Amino acid sequence: MRRAQRLRAEARPPGPEIDHVEDLAVGSAAVGARLYRPSATFRPLVVFLHGGMWTIGDLESHDRACRRLALRTGTAVLSVDFRRAPEHPWPAAVDDCVDAIRWAAAGGGSGVGIGGPTVVMGDSSGGNLAALACLRLRDEGGPLPAAQILVYPNTDLTLSCPSARSKATGWGLTVDDVAWGAEQWVPDPSRRADPGVSPLYAADLAGLPPAVVVTAEHDPLRDEGDAYAARLADADVPVQHRCEAGMVHGFLTLDTLSPAAAEAGERVFADVAELLDHVR
Numbered sequence: 001m002r003r004a005q006r007l008r009a010e011a012r013p014p015g016p017e018i019d020h021v022e023d024l025a026v027g028s029a030a031v032g033a034r035l036y037r038p039s040a041t042f043r044p045l046v047v048f049l050h051g052g053m054w055t056i057g058d059l060e061s062h063d064r065a066c067r068r069l070a071l072r073t074g075t076a077v078l079s080v081d082f083r084r085a086p087e088h089p090w091p092a093a094v095d096d097c098v099d100a101i102r103w104a105a106a107g108g109g110s111g112v113g114i115g116g117p118t119v120v121m122g123d124s125s126g127g128n129l130a131a132l133a134c135l136r137l138r139d140e141g142g143p144l145p146a147a148q149i150l151v152y153p154n155t156d157l158t159l160s161c162p163s164a165r166s167k168a169t170g171w172g173l174t175v176d177d178v179a180w181g182a183e184q185w186v187p188d189p190s191r192r193a194d195p196g197v198s199p200l201y202a203a204d205l206a207g208l209p210p211a212v213v214v215t216a217e218h219d220p221l222r223d224e225g226d227a228y229a230a231r232l233a234d235a236d237v238p239v240q241h242r243c244e245a246g247m248v249h250g251f252l253t254l255d256t257l258s259p260a261a262a263e264a265g266e267r268v269f270a271d272v273a274e275l276l277d278h279v280r
Helices: 002-011 063-073 092-105 108-112 125-139 175-185 222-234 259-279
Strands: 020-026 031-037 045-049 076-081 118-123 147-151 211-218 239-248
Touching (some): 020 092, 031 063, 045 125, 063 259, 092 118, 125 147, 211 259, 222 239, 239 259
Parallel strands (some): 118 147, 211 239
């Protein structure tokens, strides 16, 4: 499956040129990462956590999306090459993402031309990791990102929400795909409702960073993302939430296949740009 994912990434047209792209090792665990910096000036940093069912995504699968994000927002993007399942099951990926966020918040990027507030962003399983990282950082006393951007995130690995049934097949990502990824990452089914795995089950979401949550209409994960946005709002966390009409899961990486997906991705990038204007 990883080979197929890599071949799909290689078949896409190259992403736009960026002034500076550099592979790094960040944090106390020397986590792999790729920095995209559209100019030499210090800017806020988006720590990006890629999707791919915790197993098959990597820096290359989301290289084009990260380049588009950096150019559209005019900010630096750090894509994290966290450890993947099944070789490294839960919580290895969460550990790596928290380590990368702490590195950025502590000024680790000053030597490579990045500074200012840190925002965390993830799509799909990367959205799950972003949400879990924020919860852990809150519970451990920070430092919290200035904001979190969750794009069609996994928030319920028990797959109990209605769209897991109503959108189970026929829309690209299937619920069986998601179940397979969950099995690789959290082999013990009894743990999948743990709030350290499924953020939707966290007892308290108060005190988390402001959030942008974007879901897709034709996505098995739609309802769990919508429910997480509602729970954040109920906990008095500022939330901007939108369900992209007509969209399927993974639209951030479908821009070369669908003009509508490209437009939906541009709306997400506009959300990020607007958010950064308020955290600078």
